[in-house]
Amino acid sequence: MAHRLPPFSALRVFEAAGRCGGFTAAAAELGVTPSAVSHGVRTLEDTLGVPLFHRDQRGMRLTPAGEQLLQEATRAFEGLSRCVDTLTQPRTGRRLAGSVAPTFATGWLLPRLPELRRRHPTLDLAISTEREHVQLGDGRFDFAIRMAAAPSGAAEWHRLAPVGLVPVAAAECRLTLAEALARLPAIHVMAAGEDWDAWAALRGVAAPDPSRGLRFDTVQMALEAAAKGLGLALARLPVCADDIAAGRVRSLDAPVEGCTAYWLLTRPGLLRQREGRLFAAWLREQLEG
Template identity: 45%
Template structure:
């Protein structure tokens, strides 16, 4: 007797909405309208006879039944995706799909991709910088680069490198911070904060033992890129994040406001589905991972020689 399955399109809607905890984000991922997602899930709930989501004015959340059901649906789609990828010659020429933050992409990854293309000229890379969760391998990504203090269970994590924090500003702004002895005084500075950063000024101040610096005010922005741009325009002092800020320091657009450098507790990690890079059908994934890890290792080895405060 054949298995009776719920409507598969509705299950796809449910998996995406449950992963994102949002009908809107699920709709954007699947290229449909939020209304289509909502109606599809209502039909699924009616077919199953259970409520999968709690709908509130502020958003949606999974019910206890929905959380349990999502684990089965996600695993089922993962198995289908893995099985499809293992078919002989299945889309063997598709790009290597990578998800990462926009500042990381523009300041670290893209400047190095020319080296990758020189070694593997026939391999294409697709870089996605949208701020959304990645489910391996269901949503088509091969790798993601994420900031974290430690690996998270359920996928394969390889450490790339950590950041080092140092205050930076424009040369002209630095001149306004100098006291009568010519020493920069951060107590005079407007601090530029990154709202989304897991570690920011407070981490640097605590690690360096700096006192008397007010972190309650200043300029607040939502990306590291904007913080660096604001600092280069003379709007204040940003927390520079080596190696992402290295280009600005080398060009002179930014200078160090002080010499105390702090090692971040988080690091950049390369994340993928477990054993994804060992698939016989796509050896290029192993090539890309190996190249990326080699680039990061050279960077971390160089960084180890620099004096830091922990």
């Protein structure tokens, strides 16, 4: 039986517009103009005889018919993409280039790369830990991993895990939390979005004296200083979990969930490609486990 379908090109731009949340983002992903996306959606609406988007002063929103069609169209395109990947994937996968926050890269990602290599031997990564603003999709980076409060910018954001804040000291420290706060200098991380003031507010206690203690630009250096007995550091979970589990530092309190999270940012379309899907799924599995 012949399949009764509207024009493929119109379905393609509609699916991108619905998934990306607008014509401009869809145009960037597809490499066309926003007006071309708008024209394609209009063509599809005319063919079907039903509106797919609400267009009013609040912006653009999918209609119930649009939501139904988007769900089916996305499922169909993802199935086609997986099939094409399977048919065309070479024995050696394409390298993914990523910009990763230094502490996440060294404290969490690097120790787990052997497991990633065993799981997906053809998946290669090129990781940069330079502190720089990256424009995903410009040909340099495929993804980034950042700690942030909320998505911003044009990249596709995927929440990986909340940030847990917990005070830690040297392994041999036997002070209680209250004693440590009173007697040990707090070690500060200058570049952190949430530091001792944020933890104290969440915990309902007074913040450590900001005039005392060492200051570093990475969480990893602060953790190293705490391990050497130089003060009290604020560890971030999950990236510092291995250091606590291995006994390099001792946690003095239960972690409290901060207002930030770790996010995977991807260039448009990356998760529709085999390498991107494998890497993102592996990240989520490791963090959830």
